[in-house]
Amino acid sequence: MAVTIKDVAQRAGVSHPTVSRALRGDxxxxxxxxxxxxxxxxxxxxxxxxxxxxxxxxxxxxxGVLVHRVSDPFYSRVIDGIQDTLHPNAYSIFLASTNNDxxxxxxxxxxxxxxxxxxxxxxxxxxxxxxxxxIQARGASVILLHNRAAKITPFxxxxxxxxxxxxxTRHLLELGHTRIAFLGNTRAGRxxxxxxKGFKQELDAAGMTPNPRYIVHAAFGQPPAAAxxxxxxxxxxxxxxxxxxxxxxxxxxxxxxxxxxxxxVPQDWSVTGFDNITIAEFMNPPLTTFDQPKYSLGAxxxxxxxxxMESPGTDDSTWNIPSLRGEILVRGSTAPPPH
Amino acid sequence: MAVTIKDVAQRAGVSHPTVSRALRGDxxxxxxxxxxxxxxxxxxxxxxxxxxxxxxxxxxxxxGVLVHRVSDPFYSRVIDGIQDTLHPNAYSIFLASTNNDxxxxxxxxxxxxxxxxxxxxxxxxxxxxxxxxxIQARGASVILLHNRAAKITPFxxxxxxxxxxxxxTRHLLELGHTRIAFLGNTRAGRxxxxxxKGFKQELDAAGMTPNPRYIVHAAFGQPPAAAxxxxxxxxxxxxxxxxxxxxxxxxxxxxxxxxxxxxxVPQDWSVTGFDNITIAEFMNPPLTTFDQPKYSLGAxxxxxxxxxMESPGTDDSTWNIPSLRGEILVRGSTAPPPH
DNA sequence: TAGTATCTTGCACACGTGTTCATCCCCTAA
DNA sequence: TTAGGGGATGAACACGTGTGCAAGATACTA
Numbered sequence: 172m173a174v175t176i177k178d179v180a181q182r183a184g185v186s187h188p189t190v191s192r193a194l195r196g197d198x199x200x201x202x203x204x205x206x207x208x209x210x211x212x213x214x215x216x217x218x219x220x221x222x223x224x225x226x227x228x229x230x231x232x233x234x235g236v237l238v239h240r241v242s243d244p245f246y247s248r249v250i251d252g253i254q255d256t257l258h259p260n261a262y263s264i265f266l267a268s269t270n271n272d273x274x275x276x277x278x279x280x281x282x283x284x285x286x287x288x289x290x291x292x293x294x295x296x297x298x299x300x301x302x303x304x305x306i307q308a309r310g311a312s313v314i315l316l317h318n319r320a321a322k323i324t325p326f327x328x329x330x331x332x333x334x335x336x337x338x339x340t341r342h343l344l345e346l347g348h349t350r351i352a353f354l355g356n357t358r359a360g361r362x363x364x365x366x367x368k369g370f371k372q373e374l375d376a377a378g379m380t381p382n383p384r385y386i387v388h389a390a391f392g393q394p395p396a397a398a399x400x401x402x403x404x405x406x407x408x409x410x411x412x413x414x415x416x417x418x419x420x421x422x423x424x425x426x427x428x429x430x431x432x433x434x435x436v437p438q439d440w441s442v443t444g445f446d447n448i449t450i451a452e453f454m455n456p457p458l459t460t461f462d463q464p465k466y467s468l469g470a471x472x473x474x475x476x477x478x479x480m481e482s483p484g485t486d487d488s489t490w491n492i493p494s495l496r497g498e499i500l501v502r503g504s505t506a507p508p509p510h
Numbered sequence: 511m512a513v514t515i516k517d518v519a520q521r522a523g524v525s526h527p528t529v530s531r532a533l534r535g536d537x538x539x540x541x542x543x544x545x546x547x548x549x550x551x552x553x554x555x556x557x558x559x560x561x562x563x564x565x566x567x568x569x570x571x572x573x574g575v576l577v578h579r580v581s582d583p584f585y586s587r588v589i590d591g592i593q594d595t596l597h598p599n600a601y602s603i604f605l606a607s608t609n610n611d612x613x614x615x616x617x618x619x620x621x622x623x624x625x626x627x628x629x630x631x632x633x634x635x636x637x638x639x640x641x642x643x644x645i646q647a648r649g650a651s652v653i654l655l656h657n658r659a660a661k662i663t664p665f666x667x668x669x670x671x672x673x674x675x676x677x678x679t680r681h682l683l684e685l686g687h688t689r690i691a692f693l694g695n696t697r698a699g700r701x702x703x704x705x706x707k708g709f710k711q712e713l714d715a716a717g718m719t720p721n722p723r724y725i726v727h728a729a730f731g732q733p734p735a736a737a738x739x740x741x742x743x744x745x746x747x748x749x750x751x752x753x754x755x756x757x758x759x760x761x762x763x764x765x766x767x768x769x770x771x772x773x774x775v776p777q778d779w780s781v782t783g784f785d786n787i788t789i790a791e792f793m794n795p796p797l798t799t800f801d802q803p804k805y806s807l808g809a810x811x812x813x814x815x816x817x818x819m820e821s822p823g824t825d826d827s828t829w830n831i832p833s834l835r836g837e838i839l840v841r842g843s844t845a846p847p848p849h
Numbered sequence: 850t851a852g853t854a855t856c857t858t859g860c861a862c863a864c865g866t867g868t869t870c871a872t873c874c875c876c877t878a879a
Numbered sequence: 880t881t882a883g884g885g886g887a888t889g890a891a892c893a894c895g896t897g898t899g900c901a902a903g904a905t906a907c908t909a
Contacts, residue, residue, distance in 0.1 A: 173648060173649065175894095175895060175896090176895065176896065177895080177896095185858075185859085186858070186859045186860080187859095187895090187896080187897095188858080188859070188860085188896090188897075188898075189857090189858060189859075191896065191897060191898090192858090192897090192898095195897090199856075199857065199858085200857075200858085201856090201857070201858095204857085204858090216644075218620070218623050218624055218648075219624060219895080219896075220565070220624070220626060220894090220895055220896070221561075221624045221625045221626065222560075222561045222562075222564040222565045222570070222625075222626060222894090222895080222896090223561075223565055223864090223894075223895035223896040223897090224895080224896055224897075225561040225864090225896095226559070226561045226562055226565060226863090226864045226865065226866090226894095226895080226896075226897095227863075227864050227895085227896050227897045227898085228864090228896085228897070229864080231561070233625075240590065241580065241586050241589045241590055241593065242583070242586040242587045242589070242590050242788065244581070244583070247580050247581035247586045248581045250580045250581070250605075251579065251580055251581050251607070254580060254605075254606065254607050255609075258606070258614065258617070258618070261621070263604050263606070263621050263622075263625060264604065264605055264606065265602050265603065265604060265605075266589075266593075266603055266604075266605035267593065267597070267602070267603065268590070268593050270594075275597065278597070279597070281557070282600070282602050283602075284557050285557055285558060285559070285560045286560045286561075286572075286602060287559060287560065287561060305555075309512060309557075310512065393788075394789075394792045423789065423792045424792060426792075426794065427792050427794065427796075430794055449581065449732075450733075450762065450789050453733045453762045453763060453765075453766050454793070454794070455765065455766065455769055455793070455794040457766075514864095514865060514866090515865065515866065516865080516866095524888075524889085525888070525889045525890080526865090526866080526867095526889095527866095527867075527868080527888080527889065527890085528887085528888060528889075530866065530867060530868090531867090531888090534867090538886075538887065538888085539887075539888085540886090540887065540888095543887085543888090558865080558866075559864090559865055559866070561864090561865080561866090562864075562865035562866040562867090562894090563865080563866055563867075564866090564894090565864095565865080565866075565867095565893095565894045565895065565896090566865085566866050566867045566868080566893075566894050567866085567867070567894090568894080
């Protein structure tokens with residue numbers, strides 16, 4: 172069908188191994204022959220078959236990336252970072268989204284295994300240790316990003332949830348707030364639990380005991396999910412004056428609910444987000460949030476994976492796993508409490 | 511290295527073609543043998559090699575998707591639609607972003623050609639007719655999405671820019687506005703030009719002549735790019751009272767600039783977006799916009815591509831290309847003009 | 850001039866799968 | 880009993896590329 176290496180060989184009057192070597196820049200081929208073969212290959216529009224090459228070399232130069240949803244504003248930035256790092260290294264990316272569906276995740280990993288990806292970046296919550304080991308046994312390098320069970324492998328990159336939550340809480344304490352609420356995300360599991368833990372720790376450190384009524388949870392991590400828990404907070408006899416949200420999307424949902432209830436942010440309520448998604452600074456008011464280095468996170472994960480794929484088998488924890496802390500960004504959605 | 515079809519064959523005491531047939535459910539193999547082979551394959555953890563299969567069948571069941579940036583809130587929803595349509599059909603997706611860089615786009619398409627993708631969904635502006643034909647000549651089915659030069663192939667899905675812009679403009683006219691501005695996006699090329707055309711047409715239809723000073727352009731399509739042109743509008747002796755933006759992101763940028771300038775939306779200025787990205791309804795005020803069926807757009811493109819890949823060679827324009835219109839969503843960012 | 854070292858190239862095989870065709874076996878009908 | 884037929888399986892080859900090894904050509908040295 173398509174033009175193969177043999178076509179080029181025939182046209183050049185050489186054997187196909189010579190063409191193979193010439194195009195790969197093997198120095199054992201005469202410079203003259205090399206340039207002639209390259210010329211002919213270009214004329215014929217020869218493009219080698221990755222499938223055939225992979226079959227022989229046992230490497231695909233493909234990396235699989237798994238997220239729960241591509242349109243998630245957090246992960247889409249992570250993917251940008253992965254893309255920009257892997258592309259210059261001539262790797263292609265299989266991207267798939269699980270939709271938080273275990274069955275679908277299994278199908279995807281199966282497909283990626285059939286395709287013999289060299290590496291895998293998994294941003295899923297559903298990776299068990301056994302699962303991880305099975306994938307690894309098949310020869311693929313694996314990086315976990317943001318995983319619930321962070322102890323499966325040393326090759327896990329995750330932001331410091333507890334640290335971030337403490338930063339946000341401290342900021343509100345420093346502004347003078349005493350009635351501070353926390354809005355978690357049920358679906359985020361460990362991640363949400365960690366941030367709640369940080370929230371409580373910081374209150375403890377300030378000598379305050381967290382009010383259990385101020386700890387509420389959204390069913391998932393998108394703006395509409397904020398409505399119900401925020402209504403509950405508003406209905407309290409003594410509502411809070413500040414709110415630490417699990418992420419920016421929920422904070423944005425909270426802003427809207429508060430606005431509709433006639434509450435002004437930040438005069439009546441202070442609200443903080445988490446992640447610093449692109450849109451956060453363009454909200455009205457601009458969102459005070461914890462800036463996660465999303466792009467860098469993706470880039471670092473990709474870099475780590477590249478190193479791992481180059482030197483497989485070194486499962487030592489002697490590796491220097493970068494840890495990305497992030498930082499607080501104070502914007503317009505927080506202020507001292509009223510009166 | 512990995513367990514191959516021959517290992518399964520040996521273990522089952524049959525030849526490898528029998529295993530191949532059994533696992534593909536060929537009826538010529540005894541039911542008994544089939545179940546036994548399947549059992550053994552499962553025990554051994556046999557997973558066929560896509561590379562070897564592709565080499566033989568000349569099909570990869572892989573589709574390449576090209577966008578300018580994954581984190582773009584418009585395309586990331588399109589990708590969701592593509593994903594959810596292709597996954598159940600056992601196709602995998604190569605995702606790559608061009609960053610609006612022609613060289614990088616060429617590298618990506620080259621890589622996808624090496625990988626022998628069965629199909630391609632291109633959301634790029636840089637596809638010339640010759641380029642398109644060359645890709646097609648290599649046997650891949652191609653769908654264009656949102657392309658500047660819509661006439662290259664019948665297999666182009668694009669939303670009706672002109673129609674949408676007319677809708678938005680009419681809405682503002684009906685509210686009583688007479689001083690209406692248009693904020694375009696230089697980088698979007700034809701797309702922006704079409705929307706501007708629709709804007710002008712609707713004004714014409716209302717017997718009004720567009721004021722050239724009210725037509726401004728942003729350098730790119732993200733919120734920060736709105737600052738400069740909006741400042742220019744504010745500096746006019748007689749500034750507009752309404753603004754039709756190229757997309758939601760620019761409208762969001764405009765909202766912030768107006769807010770900082772002490773203008774209230776919608777009391778002083780009405781602002782409209784375009785696309786209805788996820789965040790639009792959670793802005794303050796919620797954005798009046800033109801809802802593009804992004805997810806459906808992706809799903810339709812994928813469906814069309816599936817049909818095209820199943821029956822290659824039929825280049826007829828007898829195909830029924832779906833046309834997706836979209837609809838206006840009136841929310842809080844528009845109101846009658848002041849006084 | 851012959852022998853040897855070096856450089857260039859081709860032959861043959863392998864990677865893992867699917868497919869065509871031939872073969873073998875068993876069953877049935879004459 | 881034998882011929883014929885149909886069903887199950889195996890042998891051989893092909894897909895396009897990379898690689899080890901041998902062979903041929905050339906240059907250099909003794």
